[in-house]
Amino acid sequence: MRKIAMLGSGFIGRFYAESIHGQRGRDRVVAIYARREESAKKFAADYGCSIWGTDMESVIANPEVDMVCIALPNNIHETAVLLCAKYKKAVVSTKPLGRNADEALRMMKAVEEAGIFAGYLEDLCYTPKFLKALESVKNGALGRILWAKSRETHPGPHSDWFWDKEQAGGGCMLDLGCHCVEISRNFIGKDVRPVEVMCWAATQVKPIDAEDHAIALVKYENGAIGQFEVSWTFRGGMDLRDEVMGTEGTIWINNFLRTGFEMFTTGKGADYVAEKAESTSGWLFPVGDEVNDLGYNHMFTDMFNAADEGREPAETFYDGYVVNAVLDAAYRSAETKQWEPVNLPVWRGREGLTQESTLVDYDENFYLIKEEVTHDGRHKVILKDKETGRISERDLT
Numbered sequence: 099m100r101k102i103a104m105l106g107s108g109f110i111g112r113f114y115a116e117s118i119h120g121q122r123g124r125d126r127v128v129a130i131y132a133r134r135e136e137s138a139k140k141f142a143a144d145y146g147c148s149i150w151g152t153d154m155e156s157v158i159a160n161p162e163v164d165m166v167c168i169a170l171p172n173n174i175h176e177t178a179v180l181l182c183a184k185y186k187k188a189v190v191s192t193k194p195l196g197r198n199a200d201e202a203l204r205m206m207k208a209v210e211e212a213g214i215f216a217g218y219l220e221d222l223c224y225t226p227k228f229l230k231a232l233e234s235v236k237n238g239a240l241g242r243i244l245w246a247k248s249r250e251t252h253p254g255p256h257s258d259w260f261w262d263k264e265q266a267g268g269g270c271m272l273d274l275g276c277h278c279v280e281i282s283r284n285f286i287g288k289d290v291r292p293v294e295v296m297c298w299a300a301t302q303v304k305p306i307d308a309e310d311h312a313i314a315l316v317k318y319e320n321g322a323i324g325q326f327e328v329s330w331t332f333r334g335g336m337d338l339r340d341e342v343m344g345t346e347g348t349i350w351i352n353n354f355l356r357t358g359f360e361m362f363t364t365g366k367g368a369d370y371v372a373e374k375a376e377s378t379s380g381w382l383f384p385v386g387d388e389v390n391d392l393g394y395n396h397m398f399t400d401m402f403n404a405a406d407e408g409r410e411p412a413e414t415f416y417d418g419y420v421v422n423a424v425l426d427a428a429y430r431s432a433e434t435k436q437w438e439p440v441n442l443p444v445w446r447g448r449e450g451l452t453q454e455s456t457l458v459d460y461d462e463n464f465y466l467i468k469e470e471v472t473h474d475g476r477h478k479v480i481l482k483d484k485e486t487g488r489i490s491e492r493d494l495t
């Protein structure tokens with residue numbers, strides 16, 4: 099049994115507690131730190147925590163606590179991680195790991211030097227659909243991955259600090275793009291180096307300093323391309339979609355708005371529908387088991403099993419740091435309007451990859467471009483002459 103101190107009693111702290119205590123889970127949130135006494139007490143009462151407080155250090159140091167879960171605003175993640183290192187407490191942290199790669203790298207080094215367990219709570223890399231898709235990709239069902247695209251758009255976050263660039267570290271790109279980058283990295287291969295980023299970002303609607311909409315391309319060393327689309331101005335709920343394209347296949351995942359559950363109501367008896375749903379009447383897209391469908395259950399299972407077994411979880415602080423580095427490059431690109439390199443002072447993946455050859459042998463004289471049976475029943479091949487480069491077609495019927 100893990101005895102967890104939750105840091106932060108807000109939106110995600112409660113989602114995490116629901117997941118950890120869900121079904122017949124044996125792990126327990128035993129302690130809560132919140133900024134205000136009444137929030138700490140309320141959370142403690144709701145989740146049966148025997149320890150509560152408004153002093154973060156004493157909650158982390160409490161001997162009853164053997165793992166700390168960070169669910170705090172982005173600007174406080176580093177302070178919390180350094181305290182976990184000081185008291186040698188296993189730690190799991192929400193996303194983004196840092197406000198930038200410098201912060202994330204310091205956090206990664208702190209946990210590694212302290213020799214403590216650390217996990218990166220990237221829930222969208224643990225949704226049931228994502229896990230199944232990743233297994234198919236790893237089994238080769240899609241061949242060589244060429245393009246991995248991820249989108250998270252919604253009408254904007256629920257707390258003041260998100261909208262403050264200094265506290266949050268950025269706008270929707272950091273808040274939502276961190277999920278998308280890690281989703282693409284998983285599909286393309288975490289050991290493949292992200293090399294450069296081209297990004298458009300703008301503040302289209304909200305009166306804030308940070309961006310509320312961004313689109314970016316992330317080039318990987320093996321020629322694959324990652325793409326993300328994020329927005330805090332999208333209307334109609336929370337849109338979470340991934341697309342993976344490979345030489346042998348394609349996967350489309352819709353995690354939220356269209357999950358196969360559609361409901362119409364006039365609004366009578368209106369109730370909670372799903373995270374960031376904008377309406378409680380008309381045609382609605384509820385989510386069957388939000389905590390599970392958003393990946394929290396599989397995520398905590400992996401985190402706690404990994405800590406028990408002395409292994410790394412699927413998502414680590416190193417991953418969080420790589421994600422931050424990609425997003426730093428995206429922010430630079432949005433300013434310079436150029437491809438910007440991803441700076442990774444620590445890189446633990448493969449080095450010197452090149453793009454795989456596009457040439458497929460048809461016979462000793464020709465490369466195959468395409469083979470197809472057309473609507474009139476003809477079986478054709480389109481070929482490229484190996485010597486002259488001339489492209490021709492041949493009817494095999």
Ligand SMILES: NC(=O)c1ccc[n+]([C@@H]2O[C@H](COP(=O)([O-])OP(=O)(O)OC[C@H]3O[C@@H](n4cnc5c(N)ncnc54)[C@H](O)[C@@H]3O)[C@@H](O)[C@H]2O)c1
Binds near residue numbers: 109194
């Ligand atoms: N899907 C996800 O993984 C996901 C979803 C939402 C939020 N998050 C992340 O979780 C973290 C917390 O976000 P949230 O939505 O729970 O925020 P929130 O505002 O709902 O809650 C933050 C909590 O932190 C505590 N706190 C301590 N010091 C604070 C300070 N100086 N200012 C404000 N709050 C302070 C308070 O208890 C507060 O309730 C962020 O890093 C966010 O990016 C992750």
